[in-house]
Amino acid sequence: MTAGLSTRPALTVIGENIHCTRVALRKGKRIAERDGAEAILYRSADGEERALPVTEAAKRTKDYEEGRVKHVQVAIETAMETAASDPPGDAAEGLRYIEALVRHQERAGAAFLDLNVDEISPKLGVQTAAMAWLAGTVQGMTALPLSIDSSSVDVIRAGLEAIAPARARAMLNSASLERLEALDLARAHDCRVVVTAAGERGMPDGAEGRVANAARMVEEALARGFGLGDLYIDPLVFPISVDSRYGRHCLDAIRALRARFGDDIHITGGMSNVSFGLPARTLLNEMFILLAVDAGADGAIMDPVASPPEAILAIDRTDPRYQLAEDVMLGRDEHCMAYIRAWRKGRLATT
Amino acid sequence: MAALSDIANAVIRDEIEEFLERPDEIERNVALFARMRPEMQDIAAALIEGDNHTVDALTVKALADGTEALEIMDDGLIAGMGIVGIKFRENFIFVPEVLACARAMKAGMVHIEPILSASGVEPIGTVIMGTVKGDLHDIGKNLCIMMLSGAGFDVVDLGVDTSEDEFIAALEEHGAPIMGMSALLTTTMPNMGRTIEALIDADIRDDVMVMVGGAPVTEEFADDMGADGYGKDALSCVALAKKLMEERG
Numbered sequence: 001m002t003a004g005l006s007t008r009p010a011l012t013v014i015g016e017n018i019h020c021t022r023v024a025l026r027k028g029k030r031i032a033e034r035d036g037a038e039a040i041l042y043r044s045a046d047g048e049e050r051a052l053p054v055t056e057a058a059k060r061t062k063d064y065e066e067g068r069v070k071h072v073q074v075a076i077e078t079a080m081e082t083a084a085s086d087p088p089g090d091a092a093e094g095l096r097y098i099e100a101l102v103r104h105q106e107r108a109g110a111a112f113l114d115l116n117v118d119e120i121s122p123k124l125g126v127q128t129a130a131m132a133w134l135a136g137t138v139q140g141m142t143a144l145p146l147s148i149d150s151s152s153v154d155v156i157r158a159g160l161e162a163i164a165p166a167r168a169r170a171m172l173n174s175a176s177l178e179r180l181e182a183l184d185l186a187r188a189h190d191c192r193v194v195v196t197a198a199g200e201r202g203m204p205d206g207a208e209g210r211v212a213n214a215a216r217m218v219e220e221a222l223a224r225g226f227g228l229g230d231l232y233i234d235p236l237v238f239p240i241s242v243d244s245r246y247g248r249h250c251l252d253a254i255r256a257l258r259a260r261f262g263d264d265i266h267i268t269g270g271m272s273n274v275s276f277g278l279p280a281r282t283l284l285n286e287m288f289i290l291l292a293v294d295a296g297a298d299g300a301i302m303d304p305v306a307s308p309p310e311a312i313l314a315i316d317r318t319d320p321r322y323q324l325a326e327d328v329m330l331g332r333d334e335h336c337m338a339y340i341r342a343w344r345k346g347r348l349a350t351t
Numbered sequence: 352m353a354a355l356s357d358i359a360n361a362v363i364r365d366e367i368e369e370f371l372e373r374p375d376e377i378e379r380n381v382a383l384f385a386r387m388r389p390e391m392q393d394i395a396a397a398l399i400e401g402d403n404h405t406v407d408a409l410t411v412k413a414l415a416d417g418t419e420a421l422e423i424m425d426d427g428l429i430a431g432m433g434i435v436g437i438k439f440r441e442n443f444i445f446v447p448e449v450l451a452c453a454r455a456m457k458a459g460m461v462h463i464e465p466i467l468s469a470s471g472v473e474p475i476g477t478v479i480m481g482t483v484k485g486d487l488h489d490i491g492k493n494l495c496i497m498m499l500s501g502a503g504f505d506v507v508d509l510g511v512d513t514s515e516d517e518f519i520a521a522l523e524e525h526g527a528p529i530m531g532m533s534a535l536l537t538t539t540m541p542n543m544g545r546t547i548e549a550l551i552d553a554d555i556r557d558d559v560m561v562m563v564g565g566a567p568v569t570e571e572f573a574d575d576m577g578a579d580g581y582g583k584d585a586l587s588c589v590a591l592a593k594k595l596m597e598e599r600g
Contacts, residue, residue: 277446
């Protein structure tokens with residue numbers, strides 16, 4: 001392969017750090033007492049050490065009781081709600097927290113910023129309002145294109161409508177056979193779009209099912225006037241802790257899809273799903289992303305701050321830790337036993 | 352009061368010492384294993400280590416030696432799984448290991464179940480499981496099913512995208528005391544509440560205990576929509592199913 005013919009980066013990162021699902025552990029280093037109140041510690045975009053107070057609403061949740069704080073949700077709620085309160089609360093701190101999430105991902109090399117507020121509330125109205133606010137707010141903080149992510153087409157629409165027309169083309173995350181109307185929405189807003197390999201009636205089993213579903217999605221998209229370069233296939237990444245064949249299913253599908261559709265189409269995926277249920281997840285995520293790139297993926301929906309993309313591409317595969325992770329991903333470590341054993345013995349520690 | 356040294360099996364002693372931290376759990380498990388026959392402790396220890404071959408062999412041997420099937424189930428298998436659940440909750444062990452333990456439990460239960468049912472002892476209970484309408488995610492639900500059937504429940508799997516009518520038809524067909532619903536999306540989560548309403552309309556809500564789970568589901572949401580319980584992971588699902596069976600009486 002000759003380098004330099006394409007200016008496309010080897011790994012197009014869709015940064016997933018602005019998700020309401022993200023949690024910090026109360027016992028962990030990121031939560032501490034500041035000015036007599038529990039707060040989320042963070043480094044601002046300017047490099048200043050700051051603290052975002054945990055809201056009373058967050059403290060009333062079961063999550064909190066069990067030791068978890070949904071820190072991104074706290075920031076969004078703080079910024080949205082306390083601006084209007086009397087006396088005004090910590091709105092500026094909430095905004096500063098979001099700006100830090102934006103800037104840190106930008107510096108780490110994210111190409112898109114993915115926004116997801118699905119878990120902010122079970123109420124659709126709250127979700128759509130939060131997405132409209134968040135998309136409108138984040139676009140004022142960065143020139144990067146936004147990726148509007150939801151399981152609800154209504155929430156995605158609210159996000160896309162909040163984006164100014166002059167901005168870089170947004171991403172819609174995601175459309176699938178069970179949700180073809182999302183393709184029409186992407187077309188109407190002239191977006192790029194993540195198309196997943198989910199079927200109409202269930203998740204695909206193995207590589208062939210993924211390729212068949214994804215190929216149908218590509219056809220549906222082309223028929224609506226999208227170019228191949230507008231499409232980002234998500235072949236669906238399943239947790240390897242559940243079945244040691246899941247890594248290969250996804251990697252084989254990536255290989256087949258690249259061979260079938262050529263260089264213009266994008267292949268990405270929610271890579272961190274692969275490590276659910278296992279310790280030392282970052283190591284597994286990084287190895288899986290590298291294997292996916294080898295197989296023909298050119299992108300990842302991932303946390304670029306935890307795993308800088310250039311570091312992933314420069315991974316030393318002879319490092320025993322990465323070899324253990326590779327064995328897990330390729331199904332050579334049944335039940336991940338060697339990997340877990342190494343973790344217990346402290347052999348997976350990164351500096 | 353029983354002491355750790357009253358437990359014959361060294362693996363069990365080490366497990367309790369190393370992994371149990373809550374005083375009530377230590378006390379309960381020390382008492383439980385201390386009164387248990389050493390053969391049953393050996394089965395529990397093999398289960399905790401996820402060794403399905405040893406659980407299989409020891410169960411067969413215990414039955415041949417005349418041990419009651421119920422004793423093997425309660426003392427060897429269920430008590431062993433109790434330790435596994437605590438270790439998982441405290442992040443000492445991970446999903447693949449819990450699955451290995453569930454397989455080991457199953458290796459024992461295949462010998463126990465026919466004996467129990469032949470002697471008229473009902474299985475712990477039947478659970479109807481499904482992912483709700485509009486939702487195609489099944490990995491979490493399948494983990495729950497593996498754990499439930501490992502724990503001795505009969506499970507009827509309705510798969511994904513399960514309509515209210517399908518849940519109702521399955522409940523009527525199997526007369527199941529428990530129904531579990533899963534959802535991975537905030538868009539499909541409300542279908543849990545709709546299904547519960549459909550059970551009320553069909554006049555069968557009081558016949559069944561409803562449990563719910565899935566990534567976006569919270570205890571608050573479960574309460575709001577009128578579920579009987581919420582489980583945050585596959586092992587909580589088993590503990591919840593047992594608790595609901597007791598509440599039901």
